Amino acid sequence: MNWPGLLIAAIVSCFLLPVPSALASPTIRHLDLRLLLAPEEGRVEGTAVMTIGPDGASQLILLMAPQARIERVELAGHPSFYDWHNGRLTLPLPAARRREEILVTVRYAATFGDAVPESPAHSEDPTYGVSASVGPRGTFLAEGSGWYPELPGSRFLLRLYLEAPEGIEGVTSGIRVERGTRDGRSFSLWQTTTPRTGATLVAGPYRLREEAAPGIPVSTYFYPEHAALSEVYLEAAKGYLKLYSDLFGPYPFPRFSVVENFFPTGYGFPGWTLLGSTVVPLPFIVETSLGHEIAHSWWGNGVRIDPSGGNWSEGLTTYLADHLYKERSSAAEGREYRQKILRDYATLVPAGEDFPLSAFVSRTSKATQAIGYGKGAMVFHMARKRVGDRAFWGGLKTLATDRMFQGAGWDDFSRVLSATGHVDLRPFFRQWVEVPGAPSLSLEEVEIIRTSGSWTVTGTIVQSLPAYDLAILLRLETDDGLLEETVAVAGERTPFTLRSSAPPRRLLLDPEVDLFRRLAPEEIPKTVNALRGSRSLVVVTASGLPPKALVAGRTLLAALRKESSPLYGEDEVTAATLQGHDILCLGVPKNRALLPPLPRQLSLKRGGFTVNGQSFSQSEASLFFALADPQKPTRTLAFYLPQAGPEVGSDARKIPHYGNDSYLVFVGDRMLLRGTWETGRSPLIREISP
Numbered sequence: 001m002n003w004p005g006l007l008i009a010a011i012v013s014c015f016l017l018p019v020p021s022a023l024a025s026p027t028i029r030h031l032d033l034r035l036l037l038a039p040e041e042g043r044v045e046g047t048a049v050m051t052i053g054p055d056g057a058s059q060l061i062l063l064m065a066p067q068a069r070i071e072r073v074e075l076a077g078h079p080s081f082y083d084w085h086n087g088r089l090t091l092p093l094p095a096a097r098r099r100e101e102i103l104v105t106v107r108y109a110a111t112f113g114d115a116v117p118e119s120p121a122h123s124e125d126p127t128y129g130v131s132a133s134v135g136p137r138g139t140f141l142a143e144g145s146g147w148y149p150e151l152p153g154s155r156f157l158l159r160l161y162l163e164a165p166e167g168i169e170g171v172t173s174g175i176r177v178e179r180g181t182r183d184g185r186s187f188s189l190w191q192t193t194t195p196r197t198g199a200t201l202v203a204g205p206y207r208l209r210e211e212a213a214p215g216i217p218v219s220t221y222f223y224p225e226h227a228a229l230s231e232v233y234l235e236a237a238k239g240y241l242k243l244y245s246d247l248f249g250p251y252p253f254p255r256f257s258v259v260e261n262f263f264p265t266g267y268g269f270p271g272w273t274l275l276g277s278t279v280v281p282l283p284f285i286v287e288t289s290l291g292h293e294i295a296h297s298w299w300g301n302g303v304r305i306d307p308s309g310g311n312w313s314e315g316l317t318t319y320l321a322d323h324l325y326k327e328r329s330s331a332a333e334g335r336e337y338r339q340k341i342l343r344d345y346a347t348l349v350p351a352g353e354d355f356p357l358s359a360f361v362s363r364t365s366k367a368t369q370a371i372g373y374g375k376g377a378m379v380f381h382m383a384r385k386r387v388g389d390r391a392f393w394g395g396l397k398t399l400a401t402d403r404m405f406q407g408a409g410w411d412d413f414s415r416v417l418s419a420t421g422h423v424d425l426r427p428f429f430r431q432w433v434e435v436p437g438a439p440s441l442s443l444e445e446v447e448i449i450r451t452s453g454s455w456t457v458t459g460t461i462v463q464s465l466p467a468y469d470l471a472i473l474l475r476l477e478t479d480d481g482l483l484e485e486t487v488a489v490a491g492e493r494t495p496f497t498l499r500s501s502a503p504p505r506r507l508l509l510d511p512e513v514d515l516f517r518r519l520a521p522e523e524i525p526k527t528v529n530a531l532r533g534s535r536s537l538v539v540v541t542a543s544g545l546p547p548k549a550l551v552a553g554r555t556l557l558a559a560l561r562k563e564s565s566p567l568y569g570e571d572e573v574t575a576a577t578l579q580g581h582d583i584l585c586l587g588v589p590k591n592r593a594l595l596p597p598l599p600r601q602l603s604l605k606r607g608g609f610t611v612n613g614q615s616f617s618q619s620e621a622s623l624f625f626a627l628a629d630p631q632k633p634t635r636t637l638a639f640y641l642p643q644a645g646p647e648v649g650s651d652a653r654k655i656p657h658y659g660n661d662s663y664l665v666f667v668g669d670r671m672l673l674r675g676t677w678e679t680g681r682s683p684l685i686r687e688i689s690p
Contacts, residue, residue: 025055028154029101029195035148037164037203042134044141045109048149050156054098062089065132065146068110076103087146106149112141116263130263136205138262139170143198155195162203163187170203171221173270175254193254194405200269202259213238217255226260226280233258236286240294244320247393248400252302256294268296292321298400306407310358310433315376323377331512338381338513340660341374345438346519347529354436358410365561366532366659378516379432383413385514386428386471387421395420431468438518440464441472442683443509454501457688461487461494461509464518475511478502509684521634522680526626529659530636532560534582539567540594542587552622552642552649553586559656570594582636596627596637599677602663609641611665611673619644621672622651625663633680643667 030051066087073082083090112132132145141147162170174192206221209230220230253271264276273293300313327334348370360372384392395417414429446459470489480502603610608617622643629635651666665673
């Protein structure tokens with residue numbers, strides 16, 4: 001996740017800083033900050049020396065955390081009158097000082113203690129409501145949280161000297177010029193070489209490990225309990241840095257660090273990433289998430305987001321990391337990843353509740369993630385298919401070179417890829433970025449005509465309105481191999497004709513899942529995400545459900561952000577109560593009318609269950625599964641059977657992390673089995689009998 005590019009929307013609007021009614025023209029050009037950290041007291045003491053361009057303003061309005069205590073203000077080295085109220089520090093400027101650079105010094109102290117979640121119910125808000133917290137376990141001071149004086153609209157060079165108790169290491173962006181210990185205190189000096197809109201600082205009792213990749217110092221700042229993982233992270237980071245340097249040009253920052261955080265995060269900052277303690281040991285973080293954050297070094301932190309046209313960086317880094325790693329593993333894995341994107345969109349974003357990519361700012365829910373990350377990634381994939389690999393990768397490298405440390409928008413990608421691909425992509429980007437939604441497609445009126453020694457297959461590609469201009473691969477499987485043709489689709493109905501000298505067997509539209517579209521209901525397996533995306537969920541508790549199991553069920557609902565769903569006892573519900581609703585049943589209902597026919601992989605018995613031939617006792621294992629209502633396939637019927645042992649409910653918070661799975665078996669909080677039901681026939685596939 002690219003944190004700095006999203007702060008205005010994701011933090012500043014939600015947290016501390018009141019913004020002046022009219023944005024002032026003065027800007028900070030250089031910030032020299034000396035900070036004393038007192039973790040045991042949750043306090044910082046700072047001296048900020050700012051070089052400011054007044055630009056004719058009669059006063060300066062500096063923004064800081066409202067709880068800060070201002071101790072002294074100087075203007076050009078002399079004590080200055082000021083007014084401090086509710087986070088606004090106002091300094092009048094003499095007429096002679098309104099056109100020239102001026103030095104402003106602010107001495108202050110502040111305590112920061114945002115509540116840090118230890119076991120958050122869900123992870124859909126990536127900030128967890130934390131913008132500034134100082135304590136013995138760790139310090140997190142985000143850009144925009146008021147831990148130093150700010151002038152909106154500034155881009156400044158930073159020099160930061162941090163002093164903390166011995167054993168506490170600090171990290172921020174820029175070059176670490178100096179680091180050491182003196183008189184029982186640790187210190188470090190940092191400075192940036194390119195202007196930034198702000199700065200984030202973290203600190204903690206880290207164990208530092210450093211290595212030099214070719215030309216790039218790489219380091220880890222881990223807590224002692226995870227210090228042994230440094231080698232794995234350092235090697236992985238060096239690999240990702242080489243991959244992206246080869247693709248997009250030189251790494252744009254002086255160093256790269258992987259830093260551990262004391263609450264769950266996955267942030268990417270210029271030159272470093274911040275990962276929560278709970279995820280650092282997980283293998284997929286090294287295998288995927290770390291690379292995603294390093295890709296942000298070029299896209300989001302290097303080439304910055306022009307906020308006027310939407311945040312493209314999450315879609316691009318998802319494509320250049322999560323998808324790219326799957327694609328390089330095998331074509332089948334790449335195809336399956338794209339299919340997952342389509343399933344997430346179909347289950348989490350109901351038709352009519354979409355918004356265009358040009359309006360995406362940051363992830364605030366799984367639905368916004370399905371658009372900003374998922375749809376965004378597919379737009380880049382479709383653009384790549386339009387212009388070809390050489391033009392796509394060459395275009396990105398050109399853009400990275402031309403716009404490094406500058407803002408870029410979707411129009412820049414359209415312009416560059418149009419040039420390298422020798423095709424006008426403006427209509428393509430306009431329909432995919434500025435318009436919400438996605439097309440729905442089907443193959444209709446498919447017929448086969450046999451003539452002497454050949455077969456002719458005709459049909460119509462039907463798409464929903466409003467119609468998109470599309471280029472879709474049509475594949476005919478025959479006894480002698482494959483026939484493929486790319487069909488230009490425009491309007492509601494597009495006829496096609498294919499001719500084969502061998503008997504045809506199957507017709508497939510978009511067989512490689514190269515197109516972003518809304519899946520048909522029969523293509524969508526019931527999964528955890530089907531519950532998460534439900535707009536009409538009702539919860540039923542089975543008769544005799546133990547109280548601890550009910551608590552586990554409520555934990556699951558909170559993790560799914562469905563805690564407000566109406567809850568009924570099994571004996572209370574009627575057909576009218578449940579009509580038109582998706583259902584989550586806690587426990588196995590005695591009323592068998594509430595239990596649909598089970599798939600062959602699954603069976604329930606008294607006190608236990610069997611999944612894929614493996615039997616489990618409910619005293620040690622829990623089961624979650626989701627099914628389609630056989631009478632109304634769009635309706636979801638889900639069941640959660642918490643284990644009855646001492647670890648009851650320990651899995652409940654983890655279930656939503658497996659959004660694309662139809663069934664899950666946990667022993668304690670460890671996932672043991674998972675799977676996804678096979679789907680029905682796709683409207684994009686037609687079996688043919690010649």
